[in-house]
Amino acid sequence: MMHAKKRILAAIALAVVSAVSLSGCGGTAKKDAAKPAADAGKKMVLRYAENQPKDYPTTKAAREFAEIVKKKTNGRITVEVYDSAQLGDEKSVIEQIQFGSIDMARVSLSPLSEFAKQLNVLQLPYLYRDGAHMWKVLDGQIGQDLLKTLDKSGIIGLTWFDAGARNFYTKAPAKSMADLKDMKIRVQESSMMMDLVKAVGANPTPMAYGEVYSALQTGVIDGAENNWPSYESTRHFEVAKNYMLDEHNRVPEPMIISKKTMDKISPADQKIIREAALEAGKIERKLWAEREKASEKKVRDGGSTITKLTAAQHDEFVKAVKPLYDKYGADVKDIIKKIQDVK
Ligand code: GCU
Numbered sequence: 001m002m003h004a005k006k007r008i009l010a011a012i013a014l015a016v017v018s019a020v021s022l023s024g025c026g027g028t029a030k031k032d033a034a035k036p037a038a039d040a041g042k043k044m045v046l047r048y049a050e051n052q053p054k055d056y057p058t059t060k061a062a063r064e065f066a067e068i069v070k071k072k073t074n075g076r077i078t079v080e081v082y083d084s085a086q087l088g089d090e091k092s093v094i095e096q097i098q099f100g101s102i103d104m105a106r107v108s109l110s111p112l113s114e115f116a117k118q119l120n121v122l123q124l125p126y127l128y129r130d131g132a133h134m135w136k137v138l139d140g141q142i143g144q145d146l147l148k149t150l151d152k153s154g155i156i157g158l159t160w161f162d163a164g165a166r167n168f169y170t171k172a173p174a175k176s177m178a179d180l181k182d183m184k185i186r187v188q189e190s191s192m193m194m195d196l197v198k199a200v201g202a203n204p205t206p207m208a209y210g211e212v213y214s215a216l217q218t219g220v221i222d223g224a225e226n227n228w229p230s231y232e233s234t235r236h237f238e239v240a241k242n243y244m245l246d247e248h249n250r251v252p253e254p255m256i257i258s259k260k261t262m263d264k265i266s267p268a269d270q271k272i273i274r275e276a277a278l279e280a281g282k283i284e285r286k287l288w289a290e291r292e293k294a295s296e297k298k299v300r301d302g303g304s305t306i307t308k309l310t311a312a313q314h315d316e317f318v319k320a321v322k323p324l325y326d327k328y329g330a331d332v333k334d335i336i337k338k339i340q341d342v343k
Helices: 002-025 030-034 057-072 090-099 109-113 117-123 131-139 141-148 191-199 209-218 228-233 267-301 311-320 323-341
Strands: 044-049 077-082 104-106 155-161 165-170 184-187 203-206 223-226 242-250 253-258 305-308
Touching (some): 044 090, 057 077, 057 104, 057 155, 057 253, 057 267, 077 267, 090 104, 090 155, 109 117, 109 253, 117 323, 131 141, 141 155, 141 323, 155 267, 165 228, 191 323
Parallel strands (some): 044 077, 044 104, 184 203
Antiparallel strands (some): 155 253
16 A cells, blocks of 8 residues: 555656656756746747658758757757658648648748739749859848748748759650740649740649649649659659749748747747758758759659750740740839849
8 A cells, every 4th residue: 555655656657757857857856847948938849840851951951950950949849840741732731821730941932922813933944044143142131021021921931942953844745935835834822823834835733742743644734833853752753754943933932920820939039940950051051052952863764854955045945935034023113123132
């Protein structure tokens, strides 16, 4: 009898000790546990959605982000990264972020722009001279101001991840814009991407990323478009072996957090999250540059036909997509000019 009582008491003591350590004070120093630190916020678990696989640059950077946050909040905030679209496709993830049922995500700017139309300006075709130009824009005031346009949709943009330039790829050979004529090309769920594909003479078919492989395989679509790492990691290069380096646009990828979630976080922990996101952004850019090269090699070794465009063929694309500047740029002419003027 006595023995059982002792065991129960011991169990209670243990529970108290673990509760103290779970409260985020580490449970090491008694005085810390007694006096809440100025920055102590609530203990939270944040669910982070990522539609790329585990070994992809954006996913790796998300895990680094989670590590930084865990360390800097002394374990108060745990970020659980769900990769490979476990939490759903991007459109539904963004909706759930608005609703607060998913806390965080890294998404492509294309579907996100449907929720804050001004963001479209940043993915206009042939807007940037190159990657370096894009980063000057995103890291500067323009990038910051445009991220803020998400606020009114209940979404907070934290940082930008790189996603290189996108190119068309097709099952049948296509070596110039004329070859894309009437082909069914999968696009992201984005009105601007639909218009871009129409402008080059093809037929856009919007579809979630995860469905593209089988759509290519079964012939529902003739092709799609994406950057080197996505073309490679999805193994689309095995079913659509013609990759045309037209580099029609650069679509950066913001890391976002639900405003509903952010509002529940203490100001000090919000600061930690914002800083950790910026750090993760830097990490991702490095990982991206490495992966781009590795993916290109894998695709080339895999036997895809890679077509470089001549200057004249490239200009055909530039000319064809010009009308998008009227449709998506009319209200933001000043921003476009500012972007173009960034040296
Ligand atoms: C890229 C991007 C994804 C996006 C995909 C797409 O791979 O990283 O987030 O879903 O493009 O084309 O849908």
